[in-house]
Amino acid sequence: AQHGAAEPIPAPMRDLVWGKLNFLHTTDTHGWHAGHLQESQYSADWGDYVSFAAQMRKKADDAGVDLLLVDTGDRVEGNGLYDASSPKGQYYYDIYREQDVDIICTGNHELYIASTADGEHKHTVPNFKGKYIASNLDYIIPETGERIPMARRYRKFNTKNQGVEVVAFGFLFDFTGNANNTVVKPAREVIREKWFQEAIREKTDVFVVIGHVGVQMQEFKDIFTEIRRLNWLTPILFFGGHVHVRDATAYDSRSFAMASGRYFETIGWMSVDGPVKKIEQVSSEADAAAFKFHRRYIDNNLLGLYHHSGLNASTFHTEHGKNVTAIIAKARKELDLDYTFGCAPKNYWMSRSPYPGPDSIYTLLEEEVIPDIAVNHKRKDVPRLVIVNTGAIRFDIFKGAFTRDSTYITSPFLSVLNHIPDVPYHAAKKVIKLLNNAGKIMADAHMGNEFMAIPEQLSIKESIIYDAPANPFSGEGAQKPMGQHGHKEPSLIEGYTTRDDIGDDGDDAIHSRVNFYVVPNCIQTELAFPEAEDPETVDLVFFDFIQPWVLMALKFSGEVYTDKDVSLYVEGTFTELLAGWIKENWPAKC
Numbered sequence: 001a002q003h004g005a006a007e008p009i010p011a012p013m014r015d016l017v018w019g020k021l022n023f024l025h026t027t028d029t030h031g032w033h034a035g036h037l038q039e040s041q042y043s044a045d046w047g048d049y050v051s052f053a054a055q056m057r058k059k060a061d062d063a064g065v066d067l068l069l070v071d072t073g074d075r076v077e078g079n080g081l082y083d084a085s086s087p088k089g090q091y092y093y094d095i096y097r098e099q100d101v102d103i104i105c106t107g108n109h110e111l112y113i114a115s116t117a118d119g120e121h122k123h124t125v126p127n128f129k130g131k132y133i134a135s136n137l138d139y140i141i142p143e144t145g146e147r148i149p150m151a152r153r154y155r156k157f158n159t160k161n162q163g164v165e166v167v168a169f170g171f172l173f174d175f176t177g178n179a180n181n182t183v184v185k186p187a188r189e190v191i192r193e194k195w196f197q198e199a200i201r202e203k204t205d206v207f208v209v210i211g212h213v214g215v216q217m218q219e220f221k222d223i224f225t226e227i228r229r230l231n232w233l234t235p236i237l238f239f240g241g242h243v244h245v246r247d248a249t250a251y252d253s254r255s256f257a258m259a260s261g262r263y264f265e266t267i268g269w270m271s272v273d274g275p276v277k278k279i280e281q282v283s284s285e286a287d288a289a290a291f292k293f294h295r296r297y298i299d300n301n302l303l304g305l306y307h308h309s310g311l312n313a314s315t316f317h318t319e320h321g322k323n324v325t326a327i328i329a330k331a332r333k334e335l336d337l338d339y340t341f342g343c344a345p346k347n348y349w350m351s352r353s354p355y356p357g358p359d360s361i362y363t364l365l366e367e368e369v370i371p372d373i374a375v376n377h378k379r380k381d382v383p384r385l386v387i388v389n390t391g392a393i394r395f396d397i398f399k400g401a402f403t404r405d406s407t408y409i410t411s412p413f414l415s416v417l418n419h420i421p422d423v424p425y426h427a428a429k430k431v432i433k434l435l436n437n438a439g440k441i442m443a444d445a446h447m448g449n450e451f452m453a454i455p456e457q458l459s460i461k462e463s464i465i466y467d468a469p470a471n472p473f474s475g476e477g478a479q480k481p482m483g484q485h486g487h488k489e490p491s492l493i494e495g496y497t498t499r500d501d502i503g504d505d506g507d508d509a510i511h512s513r514v515n516f517y518v519v520p521n522c523i524q525t526e527l528a529f530p531e532a533e534d535p536e537t538v539d540l541v542f543f544d545f546i547q548p549w550v551l552m553a554l555k556f557s558g559e560v561y562t563d564k565d566v567s568l569y570v571e572g573t574f575t576e577l578l579a580g581w582i583k584e585n586w587p588a589k590c
C-alpha cells in the first residue's frame with residue numbers, strides 16, 4: 001500500500017474455493033492503481049496485487065492447477081494517477097503493465113477521446129502482445145486512415161500446468177460514444193462473422209469470454225447463445241464489467257459469469273472444478289453436471305490478500321510488487337497528488353444518502369457550487385437553467401483534505417459548461433423533466449437516458465435502504481475472524497454486502513451494510529430568475545457530454561436547435577472550476 005494510506009482493518013472472512021481452473025479478475029479500475037488512500041478496506045495498491053498474483057500463481061503451481069489473470073477494461077479516467085499528467089496516462093501505462101495479465105480487453109473509457117484510444121493502441125496493446133483481445137473493436141491508423149483490428153480477435157492457448165485448452169474472446173458492449181478513430185461493431189453482428197464462426201468450432205476444453213459488458217446485458221447473452229448452439233457441453237466462462245457492481249450469474253448449468261465491481265475496490269475470483277479437460281470425457285449432460293463454479297469478491301485489502309495467500313506482512317510482498325509500489329509513490333509525488341485545495345467539512349455521498357439532502361454531493365453542487373461557477377460575466381444577469389448529469393460525478397467526497405487527486409476522483413472528465421442563449425422558457429423548463437422521467441420516449445429516439453447517470457444505476461434501479469444495521473455474524477457459513485486477531489470478533493466496517501443470482505455469500509469480507517439511494521439522471525439549478533414572474537427566455541446551460549440529450553429534449557418540447565446553436569458558457573473544465581471553488585470556499589487546512 002502507499003505510504004499514508006488508511007491502515008487495513010480486519011474483517012470476518014470467507015475463504016476462496018479453488019478448482020482446477022482459477023481466475024483473478026479486475027475491471028473498471030479507472031486509474032485507482034494506488035488503491036484507496038482514504039478507505040481502509042480497499043487500500044492495497046497495484047504493487048500489492050502484483051505480489052498477490054505471484055503468490056497465488058505459486059500456490060496454483062504447487063497444487064498442479066492453473067491460475068489466469070483477466071482485466072475487462074476501463075483502466076483509465078477517474079484518478080489523479082491517470083488524469084493529472086499532461087498528456088494523461090504518462091505514468092499509468094508503465095505501472096499497469098507490471099501485472100502479468102493473461103486476457104485483457106478494452107472499455108468505453110479507453111475510447112471516448114481519440115488520444116486515449118491512440119495511447120491504448122500504442123502502449124497497452126503491445127504491452128500485452130498476444131493477450132490483448134479485441135473481438136469487436138477496430139482502430140483507425142491516424143497517418144494512413146487504414147482500419148485494422150485494435151488487437152487480435154481471439155486467443156487460443158493452453159494453460160501452464162494442466163494444458164487446459166482455452167479459446168478466449170474480448171468484447172466491448174455496443175458503445176456509440178467513441179471518438180472517430182475507433183469502430184465498435186455490435187456484438188450481435190460480430191457473432192455472425194466468419195472468423196467468430198470458425199473460432200467457436202475450435203475444439204476446446206473451455207471458452208472464456210471477457211468483456212466490458214455487464215453480465216446481465218444482452219451482448220453477453222447473445223454471445224453465450226451462439227457459442228452454446230455449437231458447443232452443448234463445453235463450459236463457457238464470462239468476465240464482465242462496465243456497470244461498476246459486484247455481480248454473478250449463470251446462463252445455464254455449464255456457464256458462469258461474474259463482474260468485479262469498480263475502482264480497484266474488488267479483485268474477482270472465479271474457479272471451475274470438475275472434468276475441465278476433454279481427456280476427462282464430458283460426453284453427456286450428466287458428466288457436465290459435475291462442473292462446479294465458484295465466485296468470490298475479494299476486497300482490495302492487504303489483510304485479506306495475506307489471508308488468501310496464507311502469508312503475512314513479512315512473507316507476502318515480492319521484490320517486484322515492492323518495486324511497483326515504489327514506482328506508484330514516485331509518480332504520485334511527481335504529480336503532486338497530495339496538494340490540498342481545501343478541507344471538506346464533512347462527507348458528501350453520491351448514493352449513500354438521499355438526494356436532495358444535506359449529505360448529498362448533488363445537493364452540494366446544486367445549491368453551493370453551481371451558483372458560483374456557472375457564471376458568464378457578460379450574461380450573469382440573464383436568467384438561466386444549469387443542468388448537470390449525475391454521472392459526471394464519479395466518487396464521494398470524504399471529510400478532510402480535498403487534494404489534486406480528489407479533483408480527478410470526483411470529476412475526471414474534460415467536461416465543460418456549454419449553453420444555448422435565449423431559449424423560450426416554456427420549452428427550456430421541460431428539459432429536466434424529459435431527461436429524468438421520459439426514459440421511454442428518449443429510448444425510442446435511441447437516446448437511453450440512463451447513460452447520463454452513474455453506471456451503478458444501470459443495474460440498481462431502485463433505492464436499497466436497510467431498516468437497521470444487519471446482524472454482523474448471521475447468515476450462511478458464519479465466518480472466522482481474519483488473521484492475527486485470534487478469536488476476538490472484529491467490529492464490522494461499512495462495505496459491500498452483495499446479493500447476486502448465486503446468493504449472498506460472494507464477498508470475502510463481511511461488512512456492515514450501506515444504503516444505496518437512486519439519484520436522478522440530471523440535476524438543475526435556477527439562477528438569476530426574476531422574483532415576480534417567469535422569464536420569457538433563459539440561457540440553457542449544460543455539460544457538453546449531455547448535449548445530444550438536451551437537443552433531443554428541446555425538440556420534444558417544440559424548439560429545434562442544433563450543435564451550431566451551442567457555444568461555450570464558461571472557460572475551464574468542470575474539474576478545474578470545482579477545484580477553484582473548493583480553494584475559495586473550504587478552509588485551507590484540516
Ligand SMILES: Nc1ccn([C@@H]2O[C@H](COP(=O)(O)O)[C@@H](O)[C@H]2O)c(=O)n1
Binds near residue numbers: 109390453
Ligand atoms: N465525459 C463523460 C464521460 C462519461 N460520463 C458518465 O460516465 C458514464 C460511463 O461510465 P462507465 O465508467 O460505466 O463507462 C456515462 O454513462 C456518464 O454518466 C460523463 O458524465 N461524462
